[in-house]
Amino acid sequence: MMPAGLPFLFYAGAIGLLVIGISGIVLSRNLFRIILALALAEAGANLLLVLAGWHWGGSAPILGQGKALETMVDPVPQALVLTAIVIGVGIQALALALAVRAYRAYGTLDMRRLRNRMNRDIAAAAGIPAESSRDAPAGGRPTPPVPAAHRSGGGRA
């Protein structure tokens, strides 16, 4: 017989990870933390997916160990999660590489500041005076300059 609270605990873990991750993605301003939060939310979704095929008292889906087929848990979600984990780490690596380059270019990891700088560069490339970028902070100081060697040419013409 299954302990009453057990599946609930698993689901609470999955939903909890998802909620923490999603709020981290949406509310955090530090780029590095957003990337970490993305991984957390993904882990929560993976756990939810494995739970979708799990039942109490099941055995691992491996033949030849004396377990009956009927007791095995659903192998499909496990295969899906294998795929999802590997996809997630690939995207994470790409995100970090981009974050490194963005940091080299603008000297900050603050998403809002990065966005302002980017909008300014885009406007400059299009030949619109800088004041038109609505999101620019009123009288906001630009971030401290990065060493010139690390600057890879902000806006492109």
Add this chain to the structure above:
Amino acid sequence: MRNLASLLFAGGLAFLLMAIAALLPFGHPPVLAGGAILEQAADQVGAANIVTAVVLGYRGLDTLGEITILFAAAAGLGLVLGRRRAGAPRDPDAGPVLRTGAALMFPLLVLVGFHIILHGHLTPGGGFQGGVILAAAFFLPLLARPGTPVDHPGLSLVEGTAGAVFIVTGLVALLTGGEFLQPLLGTGTLGTLFSAGTLPILYLALGLKVGAELAGLLARLADAETDT
């Protein structure tokens, strides 16, 4: 304003998630496609580890897509980070303890990695897990001696051919009258090393590809001086 909107959005999603959590079938899943696979995997694929049968057999196209995503991520990463500047300084060597440790660990990790890959159709483990270990094995010496030049062409050769082996195995089935990615060579005896037809070959290709891709990715990320 924007902050408030995103707060509301996140809050709404969180509330929705918690609300539906109460409605989920706790631990009583409807096993539909999975049940059919459990019943027939031994006959159709012949892998003792049914997850492997699903990953490489029933959902082989997903797995092809997945290694391709890793490939795309590695290519994108190379595109973003650029080439190494000529004459850029490198990190100093690690101490002798770490160097010797790395030298000792290398063969061990390679052995474990291949073992996990080649037994993926029998026991838990397989191409991804073994590939990660292989990548670690090749990254370890780099960590101990940052001056060692990374053989990126060699890695991309392994990566390319391993990926091609995976696809060509699938294409052979297509050209001999089957469907794309259909397993070949029969199923063999369940539970032995040479069983499950082409699955171990596919897993080996997959493991090598994942290993080479991750090793290249790690090497690029570790090299602090790429800039073009």
Add this chain to the structure above:
Amino acid sequence: MSQIALTIALPFLAAFLLPVIGRVYEALARVLGPLVLLYCLWLVLQLWGTGDGHPVALAMGGFRPPMGITLYVDRLALLFTLLVSLMTLLLWPWQRAADSRECALTLLLAGSASGLALSGDLFNIYVFYELVSVASFGLVAVHRSGAAFVATLRYLVISGFGTVLALTGIALVYSQTGTLNLAQLAQLAPDLLAGPVGLAGFLFMLLGFGVKGELFPVNTWVPEVYATAPARASALLAGLVSKLSLLVVLRLLVLLYQQEQALQLLLLLGVLGVISGELAAWRARDLKRMLAFSSIGQLGAMFIAFSIPGNAGLLAGLALALHHLLVKPALFLLAAGWPGAVERLRGLARGGPLAAGLFVLLALSLIGVPPLPGFWAKMLLVVGLAGQESGYLLALAVVLGAAVLEASYLFRVVAQLYHRDEEAARPRPYLLDLGSAALAGAVLLSAVPFISPLGDWLAGTAAQAGDREGYIITVFPAAGRPLYSAAGGGKPALAAAGPLPEPKP
């Protein structure tokens, strides 16, 4: 018909081998991608010619549905596979062909886009969708400026967020039904997915798969990416990839969620997309941004069309999508050669009369001026909306208002282009882009006399795509039920399966 899988496999194979071949024989690597795409194009055309127009289901790996992955080839999927090969070939990054990685990513985009069009499996759609995303990340960052990196990064974070939502949605659907096969899901949906969990699954999948379709709350990446990416990558994303996202939403709606709540939700998001996109486009001061925002608005109109119950909505949505697929990339290519801000386009028509003329033609069609094809697409939407109830009438008002806004901002650009008494600005030379745009304009014009047969053909395609029963019967021919349960365990579908080995005790 099995060969249709080659449109997925061959681009992947070529992309894997490209770096290896490039080291040995560079000239071959340079033409390998276009050659493969040409072959795919030829293959799809041939299959089109030999097929009888009935949908076909292919079991990947020889595993019968619902165990294996199914590819579903109907007229719509075949059309999209054709368009994928054609568009990637036309928008191939010729100018930057030196970098093999960019070619490889474009090939991957083509292969995964074909996969997305063909796939009949929920998780397989997710995988190909992710591959499209990851390939496009690399492609939009190739300018390697700081702005491009930040834009790509924001695009990546929003896509990653969408990934999580889509995966959650799939998990919810799986927890209700225990299958991923779209045909089987279509059978089970009326019983199992009509509840709140199923609907929440739809919301999550819609938001997740809507990121590329520039759906309302998850589209903030659009203007930045299109402003910083190379014109060809922007054209591919706005023209092709967004339509594939629409295709996924279409399949979900038709097969899984023919419920009023799901349609209302889509209608709401579509209306919000139209309003926010067109208003922002009207306020935009540079051309690329304007095109990007207007693209959000136009895709919103397509979501509105899909939310109309019945085949009329599908037809309107498909017509709008195909029209947009032709016009928007061409506009992006034209904008590539022009200086960004609208004020700086002054008198450009004298320097480049062909480009300016093309712009006028495409803009007129986009606004919906008869007798251009854009008019007929909008007409279908308006007629479809007019026949519906209250919420749809509001959407009708929004669509009509959006057309007025579109006309106002596009004419602002045209007025600048043909401004007389100023020093004429000169466009940068860009023959290749201009040629592709001219091709689109020519296709647009030559479609005018054939509107009626084209419309009939499209109506047939939409009817086929909207045929839920047909989908189920094609995938499960035996009386529309899953084979394994009908046959009670059934025989293995694999020809290669040997005698049954006993599991070891």
Add this chain to the structure above:
Amino acid sequence: MIWLVSVIVVLMLGAALAVLLLRNPVGAVAAASVVSLALSVLFVLLRAPDVAMTEAAVGGGLGSLILALSLRRLGLWRVEGDRAEQERDDA
């Protein structure tokens, strides 16, 4: 069983919160790998040994390695953080 699961779930969620709340990025990376390891234990309990191995190797090992390497490239690899600079990043 139920006690084990509840301890692990609490540990996992606590570490997840720590990922978002810790000021020091190195600490956040460490917390993220704790989440991965706790998750892989949960996967073992859920009878998913393949997934558990992958999560431990990819999430716990490789993911943390990638994060650490990029932290080093960002110049944020310091255990005792420089307060002022971090506040600039977090602000």
